[in-house]
Amino acid sequence: MEKNLAPLEALSQYFRSDYFPLTKQEEEELARRFMERTVKRRAFLLQEGEVCRYASFVVAGCFKMYAVDKSGKEHNLLFAVENEWITDLASFYAEQPARVYVEALEPATVLQIKHDDLLDLFTHYHKFDRNFRILVERGYIALQDRLLQSISATAEERYQNFLTQYPHWARRLPNTQIASYLGITPEFLSKIRKDRVTKPGKA
Amino acid sequence: MEKNLAPLEALSQYFRSDYFPLTKQEEEELARRFMERTVKRRAFLLQEGEVCRYASFVVAGCFKMYAVDKSGKEHNLLFAVENEWITDLASFYAEQPARVYVEALEPATVLQIKHDDLLDLFTHYHKFDRNFRILVERGYIALQDRLLQSISATAEERYQNFLTQYPHWARRLPNTQIASYLGITPEFLSKIRKDRVTKPGKA
DNA sequence: TGGCACCCTTAACCTAGCGTAAGAAATACC
DNA sequence: GGTATTTCTTACGCTAGGTTAAGGGTGCCA
Structure with a gap:
């Protein structure tokens, strides 16, 4: 209940x-x-x-x-x-x-x-x-x-903002859907995600 | 009056x-x-x-x-x-x-x-x-x-739609302002406008 | 426990649209 | 009416992001 x-x-x-x-x-x-x-x-x-x-x-x-x-x-x-x-x-x-x-x-x-x-x-x-x-x-x-x-904003910035503004969506949705929301391809989102891990804080 | x-x-x-x-x-x-x-x-x-x-x-x-x-x-x-x-x-x-x-x-x-x-x-x-x-x-x-x-939509489509949806704005505003609204540079808008004249109806 | 559907990633090549620069045309304002 | 500021255009090299293709992972239901 x-x-x-x-x-x-x-x-x-x-x-x-x-x-x-x-x-x-x-x-x-x-x-x-x-x-x-x-x-x-x-x-x-x-x-x-x-x-x-x-x-x-x-x-x-x-x-x-x-x-x-x-x-x-x-x-x-x-x-x-x-x-x-x-x-x-x-x-x-x-x-x-x-x-x-x-x-x-x-x-x-x-x-x-x-x-x-x-x-x-x-x-x-x-x-x-x-x-x-x-x-x-x-x-x-x-x-x-x-x-x-x-x-x-650039695709990377939009992704970053999406994560901070809508964590409850980000947690729950597959990346293909998020990519479509951001206006990019899943392949490109994948590349962004890789780069974020590689070069973390950004110098 | x-x-x-x-x-x-x-x-x-x-x-x-x-x-x-x-x-x-x-x-x-x-x-x-x-x-x-x-x-x-x-x-x-x-x-x-x-x-x-x-x-x-x-x-x-x-x-x-x-x-x-x-x-x-x-x-x-x-x-x-x-x-x-x-x-x-x-x-x-x-x-x-x-x-x-x-x-x-x-x-x-x-x-x-x-x-x-x-x-x-x-x-x-x-x-x-x-x-x-x-x-x-x-x-x-x-x-x-x-x-x-x-x-x-592509920049050209967005421009085309702008012209048909907001003729009263299009008539009145300088192209620099329209370009900024469409999210492109004035130079690129200029190119689009030239192409529209050159290849008119689109075959 | 295997198959199917979906999802994620990597990589090589391609294109729409940007940046810069510079001259010409139009418009605002005194 | 004339000068100064905007505005428009052209051209060329450059980058963000798309496309295509292929391989690997994961969960679900039979």
Whole structure:
């Protein structure tokens, strides 16, 4: 009963510890609208061309969001583990076909809410508008930071920063996935890792 | 009286046409808290190390937001012209020193609101929370799109996309600034532009 | 206990885009 | 209206990172 909170309890806990905590009533409204779903490794929450119907909160397991370019290569945009959200906002809000995939890297459990139900929460309970505003703001800040790095930093620096900023992802993900997130090939990441060991502190 | 709305009228108009329109009272609250400011070409709204005290809405003129890397090079993160916002959210919300500059590329007029006044609007008028949630969502979507391109597209493709996605910026900005936004050197952009003319449609 | 799928590494060769330099064209400002 | 500062272009050598290919490791399930 300690490591495995009931999924909805995990979500309430999440708001309580990082956002404006919910009242009993708001928690009930939450429970009424979020649905639990378990998915296997390799299964998709979303595929290119589909409309993203749900916002998803990860209760257990691990996901990646990625796009496929015209030469067929995958480019990871985002990872999500426990207590993180994974949703293609562009598709979700505009109700247009997604240009990305969301795939489970491990067996997983998520809580999902439909677009209309979320808008409903927004209109009836001020606090959700606010909590989601803050949530998206934080995402925006993280994205801007990453964009800056991708424009201005070398692959080695980006890897280094990834390790310090996202240790919980780094510990858990295979290097192939990390390479794709950093925008380099697995082969080149391998070379970087070797060099880091060889010339450690850098003179 | 047609092209030059009063600044506050421009802001109300902005919400009216793209977001949930404001009531008379909300517009008055807006007027009470936003301050007009004019800046010369080259002047800074924000410099690295300062805390970003204001959210800024551009009424006239043109700005760039950029970061300077450790070798002294500038990297443009964002442009803003009339009816666009330019604010370092990371610094503004956390009240921490900014890592970026915001500089006027043309003589400009902005409307600015202080952090506390904005939070005040959020708590007293539900609609601002909502309008700003949507505003940030749209910014997030644009950023993600750009990140994807910077990971997966070639410099020439990025330039092409820039021209089609942001014609109003492209028309107005010098190529040096555009190059910095795309993450390439002005010299290389120049080469791309030459090639586009030489081999036009691409067989 | 063997096979299959996935992951990591190494190495040799290749290319997109950078750095530098320097002249020409355009624009800002007094 | 004229000078000074930006901006744009061209060219050439150079480096970060990609590509291809191949070998070895590891865990999983039959």
